[in-house]
Amino acid sequence: MxxxxxxxxxxxxxxxxxxxxxxxxxxxxxxxxxxxxxxxxxxxxxxxxxxxxxxxxxxxxxxxxxxxxxxxxxxxxxxxxxxxxxxxxxxxxxxxxxxxRRSAFTRRAAGEPTGEQVVAANVDVVFVVMGLDRDYNHRRLERYLLMARESGASPAIILTKPDLSSDLSSQLNDVTTLAGDVIVHVVNPKAGEGLDHVRRHLAPGRTAALLGSSGVGKSTIINRLVGEDVRRTQEVRAADSRGRHTTSHRELVVLPDGGLIIDTPGMPRRAAMRRQGRRRRRNGFSRSARQLPQGAGRARGAGAPAGGAGAEDEALGGGGAGGSSRSACGIGFGPDGYLD
The missing domain is CATH 2.40.50.140 (Nucleic acid-binding proteins)
Structure with missing residues (x-):
């Protein structure tokens, strides 16, 4: 190993x-x-x-x-x-x-219709990662944000691929309205832009996890934070804007400057929808948005439009609960240059 x-x-x-x-x-x-x-x-x-x-x-x-x-x-x-x-x-x-455990992010175990498994434990902050390319989806972001909140960790949002957005200003307004008091970071990991905002969450002893669909750039973010390519790649799938989902295990990575980050397999979209439906039935919710505060979100980082939304705050937001080697798995490499 x-x-x-x-x-x-x-x-x-x-x-x-x-x-x-x-x-x-x-x-x-x-x-x-x-x-x-x-x-x-x-x-x-x-x-x-x-x-x-x-x-x-x-x-x-x-x-x-x-x-x-x-x-x-x-x-x-x-x-x-x-x-x-x-x-x-x-x-x-x-x-x-x-x-x-102090906190835990869970999802349905493969092959077990009623069973769940822990994807990441004892996490301080969950980064919900979504691309601003044609794969952007408001409802999926809403579901992921609710899942992050339910883990017991503090949520934050990372928006990747701002260079591929067809309407960046409109998308940021959409996300910050949904986010409420959750901080929104706009990051271009391929170019190394906006990662300083992410690093501010990662003090020594503090653990983060990345949550998002395949191909949004989670492994590219980790490679940039580590400072080298720590993920293997497989064949490019050029049919759409998503990298192939091939992550087969989870890993807690110790970063060179302190802090830890858990790289998880991409969350299947249908699985997230099924999970959301089960919670609605169990808790009597008619809309998951009822769980999410609405208000002035804060976007910052690469590509964030000037004039208010890009200003840096002192607080990171949310209370929250309390050399090298290559990984043993392969990660899909998308045609836009992003790892999963």
């Missing part, structure tokens, strides 16, 4: 987001000399790469933990803090416990 960190120096638990909250939850394991805390960095075919204090280790889930889990949501996921037992006879460990 590949290395997860993209920093040259070893990463401490505090830099990974360890806090007094997790230390208290870990207390029952503190006295056990063969167990140590760690954070799940990569999940790939039921094998996990775990960050531990000053290093990384591969691990599997203990059979007892699997047996008592009532569903996939109770099994380890990327971003989870875990109690890890090191096997002395080999260079791998066993996950014996998942510590209580």
């Amino acid at each position: 590949c290395r997860a960190s993209h920093r040259e120096t070893a990463v401490t638990l505090r830099e990974l987001g360890w806090s007094d909250r997790f230390a208290a939850a870990y207390q029952p394991w503190e006295s056990k000399i063969d167990i140590q805390p760690g954070r799940v960095a990569i999940e790939f075919n039921q094998i996990f790469r775990i960050y531990v204090d000053g290093g990384e280790i591969d691990a599997v889930t203990a059979g007892r933990l699997k047996h008592r889990a009532r569903g996939r949501v109770e099994l380890p996921a990327v971003g989870d803090w875990v109690a890890l037992r090191k096997r002395p006879e080999e260079d791998r460990g066993v996950i014996v416990e998942v510590l209580p």
Whole structure:
């Protein structure tokens, strides 16, 4: 399995987001000399790469933990803090416990009509990413924004591909009206424009996740933040403006300047619609927009029109809950030059 960190120096638990909250939850394991805390960095075919204090280790889930889990949501996921037992006879460990999560973003598990799985755990901010090209869709953005809010993390919006927009001013007005008090960043990751606004969310120990459809440029954003190409690409699909969705696993990336970001597989659009429909039926909502405050959103970054909307605020908005290697997966490379 590949290395997860993209920093040259070893990463401490505090830099990974360890806090007094997790230390208290870990207390029952503190006295056990063969167990140590760690954070799940990569999940790939039921094998996990775990960050531990000053290093990384591969691990599997203990059979007892699997047996008592009532569903996939109770099994380890990327971003989870875990109690890890090191096997002395080999260079791998066993996950014996998942510590209580501060936040979690979930979606329906593949092949399980009623089951859900955790896509990203213990996230501070969820970046909802949408392209301003012909793939832009107001209702999909609304659904993603609601999903981000329900995760327990602070939402923020990243709009990519401003250079491909047919009516940038109109789209920004549409998004900022929908966003309400959620900050909107306009970013051109291919050109490296607007990323400083994104970096302001990513202090050491702070975790972000990217949520969006395939081909919107999530991996391009990560490549720019890391400062190198950390994602493999596959064939270009030139039929439309979307890269091919080939991400097969999730990964927690440690950024060189501090902060962590979780790259997730592109969210299928129909899956998002089904999820939204289930929530409406369960909660009696007639419109998901009732959950979203309307008002003056704030757009800033590459391509944001001058005159008010592009001004930088001190606050990032939202309260929120509390060398290199290539990834083992491939990412679709769109004809517009953006990775998924």
